[in-house]
Amino acid sequence: MRRVAFLMLLALAGPALGQVTNPGTSQGSDQGPPAEAAWVRKRSAQLQALDKVTARITVLDATVDQPVRFGTLTITVRACNARPPDEVPDAAAFIEVRDSLAEPSAPPAFRGWMLANAPAAHMLEHPVYDLRILDCR
Template sequence: MRRRLAFALCCLMAAALPGVGQAQEFRNAEAGILRWLDKLTGETADIELVLGQEAVSGRLSIRMDACRYPADNPASDAQAHLTIRDASVAQPVFEGWMVASSPALSALDHPRYDVWVLRCVTPAAAPAEEAEPATSEGEGE
């Protein structure tokens, strides 16, 4: 309840600031990269998941439902929709959006594990066409 109230308050404050509430164009990615932490052992791992793919880490099963990134700056602020299940619990322990730049805004609340979004996998920039070598036909012959 506290998180929802804090989230609603942040949204209202952001909407009141000029230029902050403007819509940003996002693109969908085919995959995303997450970081997983076992707080008990200190073990960490980076996991790359394609949309719909599921990975098992410890007792957690993590599924990437969607990953999107700002169209004007692909390296910034990824957002991923995840479904995370604990093998000992029937219902998902987390189902929703996580934001890379604000992991605490919508976080997995688990006593042993942490999961957060690092980035979306974006298409590589197309290689620049190689310039045709200049020829000097007829010169010096």
């Protein structure tokens, strides 16, 4: 059900989330939504992390490409983009999450885009932790 909702969101969002570009090129990369989608690159992300066992909520400030820790998770924001001030506020971050309890050769617990205005569209599925993007700065 979540995957269907996510695919519908991607179809509605069109090129804003489906392709990414580097400045000055028309080729794709994983560094952010395209310039024509009116996203502005930012240097840090504000994340909200929840420990479901203790009900502890923590707001994390994560600089792009600098890992931060929360419990057994190592969270690395690879890109963070926000809408310009004259548009409806939104943030999108490309995030990699690794769990230190997983095997070293295991894939990341999460790797992909998270959207502030649609937190359920693409989320970390973990038995102990929840994570969402609040803002890009």
